[in-house]
Amino acid sequence: MPITPSARIAALVLAAALGACASPTQHDEAWTRVASPTLDYRPDASPGAKAFAALVPDPQAYLHDIARKVARTLYKNPADVPAFSTLELRIERWENEPKGIAWKAGEPPRITVNVNAYYLEKYAADGGNVAEEVRGILFHEMTHAYQHYTGMAPQAIEGVADLVRYKAGYQPPRHRKTGGSFKDGYKTTSFFFAWLEEHKGFRDFGICFNASASPNGPASGQVTPWSWEAATAACTAGGRIDELWSEYQVWVAQNPSQTQR
Numbered sequence: 001m002p003i004t005p006s007a008r009i010a011a012l013v014l015a016a017a018l019g020a021c022a023s024p025t026q027h028d029e030a031w032t033r034v035a036s037p038t039l040d041y042r043p044d045a046s047p048g049a050k051a052f053a054a055l056v057p058d059p060q061a062y063l064h065d066i067a068r069k070v071a072r073t074l075y076k077n078p079a080d081v082p083a084f085s086t087l088e089l090r091i092e093r094w095e096n097e098p099k100g101i102a103w104k105a106g107e108p109p110r111i112t113v114n115v116n117a118y119y120l121e122k123y124a125a126d127g128g129n130v131a132e133e134v135r136g137i138l139f140h141e142m143t144h145a146y147q148h149y150t151g152m153a154p155q156a157i158e159g160v161a162d163l164v165r166y167k168a169g170y171q172p173p174r175h176r177k178t179g180g181s182f183k184d185g186y187k188t189t190s191f192f193f194a195w196l197e198e199h200k201g202f203r204d205f206g207i208c209f210n211a212s213a214s215p216n217g218p219a220s221g222q223v224t225p226w227s228w229e230a231a232t233a234a235c236t237a238g239g240r241i242d243e244l245w246s247e248y249q250v251w252v253a254q255n256p257s258q259t260q261r
Contacts, residue, residue: 027078030078030079031068031071031072031078032064032068033078034071034078034079034081035064035067035068035070035071035072035078035081035084035146036064036067036068037063037064037067037084037085037086037087037145038085038086038087039059039060039063039086039087039089040086040087040088040089041059041060041089042088042089042090042091042092043090043091043092043117044091044092044093044117046091046092046093046117046118046121047117047121047124048091048093048116048117048118048119048120048121048124048130049091049092049117049120051120051121051124051130052091052115052120052130052131052134055129055130055131056131056134059089062131062135063087063089063138066135066138066139066142067084067087067142067145067146069139069168070139070142070143070145070146070164071146073143073164073167073168073206073207074143074146074147074160074164074206074207074210075146075207075210076204076207080211080214080220081146082108082146082148083108083109084108084109084111084145084146085108085109085110086109086110086111087110087111087112087113087142087145088106088110088111088112088113089112089113089115089138090112090113090114090115091114091115091117091120091134092114092115092116092117093116093117093118094114094116094117094118097116098116098118099118099119100116100118100119101115101116101119101137102114102115102116102119102137102141104141104144108145108146111141111142111144111145113137113138113141113142115134115137120133120134132170135170136165136168136170136171139164139165139168139170140161140162140164140165140170141161143160143161143164143165144157144161147160147161147210147213148210148211148212148213148214148215149213150213150214150215150222150226151213151223151224151225151226152212152213152226152231153183153226153228154185155183155184155185155186155189156183156185156189156209156213156228156231157185157213158185158186158189159185159186159188159189159190159192159193160190160193160206160209160210161190162185162186162187162189162190163189163190163193163194163206164206165190166190166191166194167194167206171187171190171191173191173258175187175191176191176252176258177252178249178252178253179249181245182228182241182245183228192244192245192248193205193206193209195248195251195252196235196236196244196248199251200236200244202235202236202237204235205235205236208221208234208235209231209232209235212226212230212231212234212235213226213231221234228241229241229242232244
């Protein structure tokens with residue numbers, strides 16, 4: 001028998017309720033256990049790397065704070081968080097690509113994030129806080145370490161990562177614009193997802209949409225076969241993504257104050 005959208009939502013609510021039975025201390029300890037990756041920190045001797053190090057005396061604690069916030073944004077229950085053991089963080093000058101910012105490579109349980117020290121040097125020279133800039137980068141890249149992927153379109157994967165970045169405060173609403181497609185990924189998709197949570201009442205849309213690509217079957221919220229339409233319907237009580245996108249476009253055009261913060 002096919003699993004209905006309401007059944008998927010009920011399954012996620014039940015999982016959250018079971019997780020809530022633990023005491024606050026036990027719950028925090030559970031998040032700590034599942035979101036405490038080892039940091040393999042590899043800075044070079046450049047001014048950009050030194051500027052970061054001066055502001056981040058304890059990079060392991062810095063990483064753990066980000067990891068736990070990412071995990072809590074994607075999941076309601078720590079038992080649902082996939083295994084991720086090691087982040088290799090490189091901060092080094094990109095001699096062949098001085099204008100680049102960052103890249104991510106690898107798959108869990110180990111990923112590598114490389115941040116261009118040239119970019120950090122310029123960012124610091126312009127008065128920016130390099131620790132906060134790298135933090136924003138890591139909210140996106142570490143989402144890729146914890147999110148589900150099964151069947152999900154690449155643009156949707158990037159949209160979820162930028163949604164997590166947005167919810168952490170590192171993607172200003174002023175970057176929201178009309179036009180494009182919900183399939184564009186990154187900011188365009190993430191702002192649409194945020195609107196569904198903040199203005200349409202689907203407060204757990206991001207959690208549900210991530211669960212739609214779970215490898216653990218329908219009881220976990222997995223949508224099979226995965227599609228933009230099916231995943232969105234499962235997370236919006238049967239809503240049609242094309243109609244929601246059209247409504248969102250009208251909202252952005254009519255609410256310029258929401259894009260100026």
